Amino acid sequence: MPASGSRDTRAPTRTGALSGLSVLELGEMVAAPYCAKLLGDLGADVLKVESPGAGDPARLRGPFPDAEPHPERSALFLYLNTSKRSITLDLESEEGRRIFARLAEGVDVLVEDRMPGALADLGLSYDALAARNPGIVVTSITPFGQTGPNRRHRSQHLNLYHSAGHTSPFGAPASEDGRAPSKAGGYLGEYDAGLTAALGTLAAVLGRELSGRGQHVDVSKQEAMMGLERVTIGRYANEPDPFAGRPPGGLVRAKDGYFIFTILQPHQWEGMVETMGRPAWADASWCQDPAERRARAEEIQRHIGEWAAGLTRDEIYHRAQAHGAPVAPVRSVSEVMEWNQARERELFRELVHPEVGRHTQPTAPYRFSETPWAGSAAPLLGEHNRAVYVDALGYSDQDLVRLSDSGAI
């Protein structure tokens, strides 16, 4: 818990809900950087430690403007590293490790994603760090957790997503044409791990007031994802075939693309029927019974498809919602950015970055009434070396040159 009783004064933008919380990030790509971004966007002071040279590999992933790779222009990096400062530091060098230990002495939280045991091999285990800073919360994010037979297994998002039961929660995996199921787009499972880690981290920060101590939070990406399918996965742990018959609903093609309808409650079915102008098939007696509708879901789907073929997604969306039916268009990325509702809510904001200039960023899915979102653009690689090494840690300019020449930073 930050001790300060007043708002942080380090920078005028740092007035968020987590002002005063200091976070050290040793993370790459998506999960750990997203965890630290969530904290930083809410006002925590996040210092990102990158390896000298290339830095976070997300800098090399893109997409890039004009498809030209550039370490300061990767969309992936620019999104996941807002509201942070960046220093370069080589943990393979002894001096680098000494500096890291000093940094860890003064922070509330360390978020790291090295493989299990890797930091301990460098003399930077939780126990070693906590011996000098008992209040520190160390959140370790790994593919399969700190323990267990698979703990050293390597994993990309593809492997993670398919390992957690999300592509085939209801049984043996295969898509309808016998191909493998597809993962979700982007890095969804990695985001799941980052969000779960951020929640565990804040819980440990709050718990410190009761226990007087920080702790080591072990986040397995696989388990973060499994927790989100607890309703299905948990069922199979009890019975072999727990799921039967599902209510009608799903994707339907409209004139200009797909929309989805989901019907759970009787009044929603009524709303859907009203939306379609009470077609004759929907007045048939079988169609008044939810169990019958479930049994003939495909037939219903076909009828709705015939009705929808001449209408646009938006016509269907607004008409159905006016009748209380949960219907939505499938929107593309650019359509979301142009969506009225998103615009009215200022979901997207422009930030200014030294390399890419003005660019659009999604803010956050929450609006805090008293502590509004105040994210700042992602840092350049090592942008804050001087501020941290000279101004904060007290190294001289000559030291800075020496550390840089020796490769420590």
Place this chain on the structure above:
Amino acid sequence: MPAREGPLCGIRVADFTWAWAGPHGSLLLSMLGAEVIKIESQARLDHARVHSLTAGSLEGGIDESPIFNDLNLGKRSLTLNLRKPEARDLVRRLVARSDVALQNMRPGVLDRMGLGYEDLRETKPDLIMLSSSAVGATGPERTYAGYAPTFACLSGIADISGHPDEAPNPLSGAVDLRVGTMAAFAVLAALIHRRRTGEGQHIDLSSTEVMSAMMGEAFVGYGLTGREPQRIGNRDTAMAPHGCYRCRGEGEWVSIAVADDREWQSLRSVVADPDLAHEDFATAASRRIHQDRLDAIVERWTSERSPAEAVEALQRADVAAAVVHSGPSLSRDPHVLARGVFETVDHPILGETRVVRPPWKMDGAKVPGPAPLLGQHNEYVLKEILGLEAPEIEALVESEVVY
């Protein structure tokens, strides 16, 4: 009531949420030691007690839903019929003794009952209240309704998920649980702010925006490039091989991702197929162009092995590979079992039932017992928290305020 433990011990949550998203948020708080009081009623049952998009109608009574159990572990249940003014008074008294209020009714519904944030903060000035809705509490579409697949479609994630030649993929009910996780995170941030400043606040959470935030790089990328991201299935924009490969046995698959040339050489040495020496596969860029042929060669090797055998051989060579798991296979997986992902709770009606434990290994996070029966904790809440006497409680039951 047994004393709570955990990092949120001492935090009380008045929980008006229902269905999946909201209850998963309060479930996570309950697993961390908060006391969650679920306010429900026979007049307005949480539909997870009776049916679901996943399973259709549930057999058995309102206290026998395993899905409700999974999402409401360790919570207390108080039944109040909010249509009655006396019930709304009791809610105000309960909120005055709580730290957090959670709700996921349509924007405006609680306000019209006199139980919106502006009303409730009069009884509890430093209240933290989170309202979760389909597309947010402001904007022209604020009254629109939705479930998990709706959020996936509106957010953009469905359109970029799935095989390129198939329909978009609206994902699963896990989308709702993501919304709940984000809600719990926002609440803890507000609690930390309150501890430092004494200030409570209202949080307006949009379920659709939760999913957009979890693909944020796609929006930044579109802004920088003007190019709409496409569905690419299991493939990657840089890596190859990168996909799921058929293994020995029906419905058995392994995922393999080769990130760089070192891993490519490792894969080659493990698979040991001379066809992989072809110059078309020499660089990542070339491997991506000739991916269909490459995948067929890799699949010749995987199809003679079980997923576990393929994973073992590849991981020994430091190549990222994992079993493609289904719900059933996860419940038998040695690593998952060694990590203790499933724990048993003793539910008064369901009996001993296995549930998924909290998603972190940390001190104080645990499975906090079974979900409550409807109204199970009426007496505890009304007597011990609100200080009512037995005859008063009887009268409230009689008049169907407690209902």
